[in-house]
Amino acid sequence: MEHESLFNATDVKWMQGDEEYGDIVMSTRIRLxxxxxxxxxxxxxxxxxxxxxxxxxxxxxxxxxxLDQTFEHFDMSRMPILQKNVLVEKHLISPQLAHKERTGSVLIARDESVSVMINEEDHIRIQCMEPGLNLEKAYFNADTIDRCLEEEVPYAFDSEFGYMTSCPTNTGTGMRASVMMHLPALMMTEQIEQIISMMPRLGMVVRGIYGEGTSAVGNYFQISNQVTLGKSEEEILTDLQSIAEQIVQREVESRRALLEHASVVIHDRVSRALGTLRYAQFITSDEAANCLSNVRLGIDLGLIDSIPTAILNKCMLIIQPGFLQQYVGTMLKPNERDIHRASLLRTLLTDNHLHEKGDDSYDV
Known part of the structure; x- marks a missing residue:
């Protein structure tokens, strides 16, 4: 893996979705x-x-x-802040690891589907990501790496409590399984708060796009297990799969209801969002994310001409502060970022650019 490719590429495997749930479930993650x-x-x-x-x-x-994967090691103490931010925005490291000035590091697989954080909250955080709703595959990959490590290093394990962790809430399996979901219709119909409030009773929790303590930017939510002690890995995966499928069904039903009862309002909202992205001279990351969410919904509902998923995913990454400044090559003030962000979106979403091929970096 070349460093330049890792920090510049926007063709991220886990963002590609899948045929069955691709428009609602963006990705699956297993963390041990x-x-x-x-x-x-x-x-x-x-x-x-x-x-x-x-x-x-x-x-x-x-x-x-x-192991099938080839890893590269990155020392957080030697990494520029912009590159750390890019890794956070790609979900390859946590914000907590990015803020470590000394002891932290990360091993990243060539295809970016696996990252192993070292000396974050725990000694080891194995993280495997897959596009769409692929809990079993992501768990298989994480378990394979886990077994490989356990052959070489002795884990802190208790026969009664399971894997010992820094935070008691992770003790037990030490596993957090999560799915990242795009839920604009549930937001518009004001059902999302009801879903969030009922999750703890099901042993689940809803977080923002970058995990604990972050907000749901662009109508993206992470649903993950809250309980790691007293349940096996298989039970956790089964429960999360069932809940994710139920949420998908509610989102689908809400989209149908919006089309049936508010089609003009939704079409206007989608069209305004696309117009903003194509013509704005100044746009914040939150506004851009919300507009991209509306455009993605409009495409899924057949209200506007299709824009390639690769372009939308590229836009979602490149609007983030770290990616944007990495592209420009320097730190920018907030208003400067807003101007550059609008310029990049205008370029990416023009008709000529949409038909270009080989569009997997931010060389726009």
Whole structure:
């Protein structure tokens, strides 16, 4: 993997969706939290311990002959802030790891479907992402890497409580399974709050686009398991699959209702959003994300001519502050970002550009 490709490419595998749920379920993620025996947790360890942990985990994966993936190691202490932000926006690292000045690092697979964060909240955070609703595949990939590591490093494990983690809520399986869903119709019909409020009773939680503590930008929500202790990995996956499918059905029904009872209003909303993206001279990331959400809904409902999914996904990434500044090559003030963002969107969404091929970087 070349660094330039990682930080510039906008053709991200996990954003491609799938045939069955692609317009509603953008991606699936499995995250496994693990710690190594005889080392203090990251909140209390020394820099020497952190270095030894990094060496153990990196060697186990970089030298493995059992894995299909090829990894590259990135040290957070040596990475410019813009590149850290790009990795957060690609969901390859957490905001918490990006803010670490010293002890953190990450191993990223060539196709960006796997990342292993080292010395974040726990010693190891294995993260596997798949497009669409593919919980079993994502879990299989995460479990494969987990088994490979466990052969090389002894995990902190208790026969009664399971995997020991820094945060008690992760103790047990140490697994967080999540699906990222695009739910504009449930937002418009004001049903989303009801869904969010009922999730804890089902052992689930709803978060924003970048996980805990973030907002639902562009009508994207992450639904994930809240309980890791007392349930097996298989039970967690089955429950989340069922809940995700039910939410998909409610979104589909809400879209049909909007078409039936408010088609003119929805068509106007979609058209205004597309017009803003194509002609605005100044646009914030939140406004751009909401407009792109409306355009995606309009395409799914057949209200406007189709724009390639690759272009929409590229727009979703490139409007983010980190991507935008990485493209420009320098830090920008907020108003400067808004001007550059509008310019890039105008270029990406013109008729001529929509028909170009090989559009997998931000070379617009």
């Amino acid at each position: 939290a693990r710690n190594i025996q005889h080392f203090r947790f990251p909140r209390a360890f020394s820099e020497d311990e952190a270095f030894k942990i990094d060496q153990l985990i990196s060697s186990a994966l970089l030298d493995s002959d059992e």
